[in-house]
Amino acid sequence: MKKIHISNGHIIDPANNIDQQGSVYIADGKIFAVNEQVSDFTADISIDASNSIVCPGFVDLSVRLRDPGQSYKGTILSETMAAASAGVTTLCLPPDTSPVIDTQAVIELIADKAEKASYAQVYPIGALTHKLAGSELSSMFALKEAGCIAVSNATAPLASLLVLRRAMEYASSHNLLVMYQPDEASLSNQGCVHEGAFATRYGLPCIPEAAESIAVAQYLELADLTGCRLHFSQISCRRSAIKIQQAKKYGLKVTADVAIHQLHLTEDDIEPFNSSFHVLPPFRTKKDKQSLRESLANGTIDIICSDHQPHDIDAKLGAFPETEPGISSLETLLPLTLRLVQDNAITLSQGIAALTQNPAETLGIQRGTLTSGLPADICIFDPALSWIVNQDTWKSAGHNTPFWGQTLKGRVTHALQSGEIIYAL
Amino acid sequence: MTNLQLNKEGKLKHFLSIEGLSKESLTEILDTAESFSSMSEQRVKKVPLLRGKTIVILFFENSTRTRTTFELAATRLSADVLTMNISTSATSKGESLLDTIRNLEAMHVDMFVVRHAISGAGHFIAQNAAPHISVINAGDGQHAHPTQAMLDMFTIRQYKHDFKELKVAIIGDILHSRVARSQIQALNTLGTKEVRVIAPKTLLPAHVESLGVKAFNSIEEGLAGVDVIIMLRLQKERMTSALLPTEREYFKCFGLTEKRLKLAKSNAIVMHPGPINRGVEIESCIADGPQSVILQQVGNGIAVRMAIMSLTLQSNIEAL
Numbered sequence: 037m038k039k040i041h042i043s044n045g046h047i048i049d050p051a052n053n054i055d056q057q058g059s060v061y062i063a064d065g066k067i068f069a070v071n072e073q074v075s076d077f078t079a080d081i082s083i084d085a086s087n088s089i090v091c092p093g094f095v096d097l098s099v100r101l102r103d104p105g106q107s108y109k110g111t112i113l114s115e116t117m118a119a120a121s122a123g124v125t126t127l128c129l130p131p132d133t134s135p136v137i138d139t140q141a142v143i144e145l146i147a148d149k150a151e152k153a154s155y156a157q158v159y160p161i162g163a164l165t166h167k168l169a170g171s172e173l174s175s176m177f178a179l180k181e182a183g184c185i186a187v188s189n190a191t192a193p194l195a196s197l198l199v200l201r202r203a204m205e206y207a208s209s210h211n212l213l214v215m216y217q218p219d220e221a222s223l224s225n226q227g228c229v230h231e232g233a234f235a236t237r238y239g240l241p242c243i244p245e246a247a248e249s250i251a252v253a254q255y256l257e258l259a260d261l262t263g264c265r266l267h268f269s270q271i272s273c274r275r276s277a278i279k280i281q282q283a284k285k286y287g288l289k290v291t292a293d294v295a296i297h298q299l300h301l302t303e304d305d306i307e308p309f310n311s312s313f314h315v316l317p318p319f320r321t322k323k324d325k326q327s328l329r330e331s332l333a334n335g336t337i338d339i340i341c342s343d344h345q346p347h348d349i350d351a352k353l354g355a356f357p358e359t360e361p362g363i364s365s366l367e368t369l370l371p372l373t374l375r376l377v378q379d380n381a382i383t384l385s386q387g388i389a390a391l392t393q394n395p396a397e398t399l400g401i402q403r404g405t406l407t408s409g410l411p412a413d414i415c416i417f418d419p420a421l422s423w424i425v426n427q428d429t430w431k432s433a434g435h436n437t438p439f440w441g442q443t444l445k446g447r448v449t450h451a452l453q454s455g456e457i458i459y460a461l
Numbered sequence: 462m463t464n465l466q467l468n469k470e471g472k473l474k475h476f477l478s479i480e481g482l483s484k485e486s487l488t489e490i491l492d493t494a495e496s497f498s499s500m501s502e503q504r505v506k507k508v509p510l511l512r513g514k515t516i517v518i519l520f521f522e523n524s525t526r527t528r529t530t531f532e533l534a535a536t537r538l539s540a541d542v543l544t545m546n547i548s549t550s551a552t553s554k555g556e557s558l559l560d561t562i563r564n565l566e567a568m569h570v571d572m573f574v575v576r577h578a579i580s581g582a583g584h585f586i587a588q589n590a591a592p593h594i595s596v597i598n599a600g601d602g603q604h605a606h607p608t609q610a611m612l613d614m615f616t617i618r619q620y621k622h623d624f625k626e627l628k629v630a631i632i633g634d635i636l637h638s639r640v641a642r643s644q645i646q647a648l649n650t651l652g653t654k655e656v657r658v659i660a661p662k663t664l665l666p667a668h669v670e671s672l673g674v675k676a677f678n679s680i681e682e683g684l685a686g687v688d689v690i691i692m693l694r695l696q697k698e699r700m701t702s703a704l705l706p707t708e709r710e711y712f713k714c715f716g717l718t719e720k721r722l723k724l725a726k727s728n729a730i731v732m733h734p735g736p737i738n739r740g741v742e743i744e745s746c747i748a749d750g751p752q753s754v755i756l757q758q759v760g761n762g763i764a765v766r767m768a769i770m771s772l773t774l775q776s777n778i779e780a781l
Contacts, residue, residue: 231667232667232668233667233668233671235666235667236666236667236668236669236671236672237480237642237671237672238580238581238604239580239602239603239604239605239639239642240580240581240602240603240604241580242667244667308581308584309581309584309585353559353589354557354558354559354585355558355577355579355580355581355582355584355585355601355602356579356580356581356585357579357580357581357602358579
C-alpha cells in the first residue's frame with residue numbers, strides 16, 4: 037500500500053483536540069502520524085493541502101443508495117462515488133431497500149457491490165421488524181453478525197408500543213443501537229408540509245410538530261424502561277429538541293441527528309408547489325430552525341447527516357402532494373455545514389465533530405478521527421472554493437435538490453478511505 | 462409562481478389562483494364580466510370572441526354546476542368545447558396526469574379548464590403545458606377555486622358596490638375549502654374592511670389569521686354587524702373523520718337561522734357556493750328568502766367565466 041504525506045494543511049481532528057497547521061502521514065492504509073517529526077518516511081504520494089482543511093472523513097448516518105431495488109434512482113456505485121466526492125468516507129444505509137435489509141443475503145449483496153465500487157465504506161442498518169412490517173422481530177443477532185451496524189424500521193410504523201418495547205429489549209440484549217426517525221403516523225396523517233402558514237395558504241395536507249414530539253416522548257419512555265441505546269434521526273422541531281435535552285440531562289443513553297437542509301430552510305423558503313422542497317420531516321418554522329441550530333451548538337443534537345434521498349425525474353414530476361419526498365443532499369452537506377459556521381451558529385470544530393467524531397461514537401466504530409493506528413479516512417477541503425450546483429459538478433444520480441443552480445462555498449478536493457485516494461478534484 | 466399566471470406583458474395568461482393578482486386585474490375581470498352579464502337576456506346569446514378556439518374541460522372530480530357553467534360560458538364565446546370526465550377514463554388505467562395533458566395537447570387545443578382533487582394540480586399543468594395553452598383552475602384539492610371566488614366578488618359588487626366598508630363572514634368548513642381560500646384572498650385584494658371566518662377549531666386551518674382574517678368559534682359573535690354572509694357546504698365525510706359529532710349538532714352551533722341572521726346588518730346578503738344542505742348549514746326559509754342571492758351567484762358564474770376565458774385567451778393571442 038502506498039505511503040502518503042499530506043502537508044501544509046490546517047488539521048482539525050476534534051476527537052484529539054487538534055486544530056493547527058501541519059502534516060498527516062499515512063502508511064499501510066492507517067494513520068501513521070499527525071504533526072510529529074517523522075524520520076525515514078518516504079512518501080509515494082504527496083498532497084499539498086495549502087489553504088485547505090484536513091479532517092477525518094465524514095460519517096453519514098443516513099444515505100439512501102436506492103440499491104438494491106430502485107437502481108433507476110441511484111446505485112451503490114453512483115451514490116458511494118457521490119459520497120466520496122462530498123468527503124463522506126463512511127455511510128449508513130437505511131433498511132428500506134427492496135428487498136428489505138432483513139436477511140444475510142441482502143447484506144452480502146450490498147457488501148459485495150460496495151467493495152467492488154470501493155468508494156465509501158457502507159454500513160447497512162438492519163430492519164427492526166421482519167420485512168419492516170412492524171409486527172414481528174427481525175433476526176437481529178444474525179443481522180448484526182452479518183454486518184449490520186444498527187437496527188431501525190426506517191419510515192415504516194410499528195403495530196403497537198408493545199412491539200416497540202419488545203424490539204428495544206431484544207436489540208439491547210444484543211447491544212444493538214436502535215435508530216428512529218420520530219413520526220406518529222396517525223397525526224402526520226399523510227401530510228406533505230408543516231402545519232403552519234404555508235400549508236394554510238396553499239391548502240396542502242400538513243403535519244403538526246406534535247406528530248414528531250409525541251413519538252420522541254414515547255420512544256424516550258421506552259428507552260428508559262428497556263435500557264436500549266436509542267438514536268433519533270432527522271429531528272425537525274423545537275419540541276423534540278427540548279424533550280431530548282431533558283432526557284440527556286436525566287442521563288438517558290440517547291443521541292440525535294438533524295438533516296443538514298433543516299438547518300437552513302423553513303416553510304417560508306418553499307417555492308409554492310416546487311416539489312424539490314418536498315421532504316419529510318417537512319421544513320418547519322424559523323423558530324424551529326433557530327432552535328435546531330442552538331441544539332447543535334449546545335450538544336443536544338450530536339450529529340449532522342445528509343439524509344440523502346436521490347430520486348429519478350418522474351418521482352418529482354407531479355402535483356406537490358403526489359410527488360415523492362426527499363432531497364439529494366450528500367454533495368451539499370459540507371458547504372451547508374460551512375454556512376452554519378459562517379452564520380456563527382457553530383464553530384468549525386463543532387461542525388466537523390458533528391460530521392465525524394460524534395456519528396462514529398454513536399455507531400461505536402473506530403473511525404471519524406485521525407488517531408494513529410486507525411484507518412486513514414480523510415477529507416481535505418478548500419473552504420473558500422465556490423462552485424455551482426449543476427450538471428457539470430453534480431455526481432449523484434438524483435438531481436432533486438432545492439439548491440440546484442445555486443453557488444455554494446466549500447468543496448472537497450481529496451477523500452481517502454483506508455489510505456486509498458477515492459476522490460480527487 | 463406568481464409570474465406563472467401572467468405573460469411577459471403582465472396580462473393574465475393562466476387563471477390558477479387569486480394569489481399574486483393585483484386589485485386592477487381582479488377589477489378588470491369584474492368589469493369584463495359585467496359587459497357579458499347583460500348578454501344572457503338577449504335573444505342571441507353568443508359573441509364570436511373565441512371562434513375557432515378549442516377548449517377542453519378536464520374534470521378529474523365530479524361536478525355539475527361548475528362544469529355546466531364553464532361549458533355554457535365557452536359556448537357563448539363561440540369556442541368549440543370538449544368535456545372530459547377523467548375519473549372514469551384514462552387515469553384509472555394508470556395513465557399519468559402529464560400523459561393525459563400531452564395527448565390532448567397533440568390535438569391542438571387552446572385551453573384547459575381543470576378540476577383535480579390534488580392541491581397544486583393546476584399549477585403543475587400550467588408549468589408543463591405547451592406555451593400557447595392557457596390553463597384555468599376550476600378547483601384543485603383544498604388550494605384554490607378562483608373562478609368561484611370571482612363570481613362571488615361579482616355578486617357582492619352587484620349588491621354592495623364597494624368593498625372598502627364591508628364586513629364579510631365566511632361560515633363553515635374553512636379547513637377543507639378551496640372556495641374559502643380563494644374568497645379570502647380576493648376579498649383582501651379588493652380591499653374589504655374585515656373578513657371573518659366562523660367555524661369550530663376542527664374546521665379551521667392552523668394559523669388561519671395569517672390569511673388576513675379574524676377567526677370566531679361562535680356564530681353569534683361572528684355574525685354581529687356583517688354586510689355579507691357566505692355559507693360553505695358541509696361534506697358528509699367530516700362526520701366520519703371525527704371532525705364533527707353530528708349534522709344536528711353542527712346546525713345547532715353553526716347553522717344559519719332566522720334568529721341568527723338578525724344579528725347581521727338588516728340589508729346583509731346571504732351567499733352559498735352550492736349545493737345547499739338544507740337544515741344542515743342553512744334554514745330553508747333563508748336559502749329561499751329575500752336576503753338570499755344564491756341563484757344570482759349561479760347565473761353570474763357564466764358571465765364571470767366568460768370574462769376569465771376571454772381575457773386569458775386574448776392575452777395569449779396578442780402575445781403570438
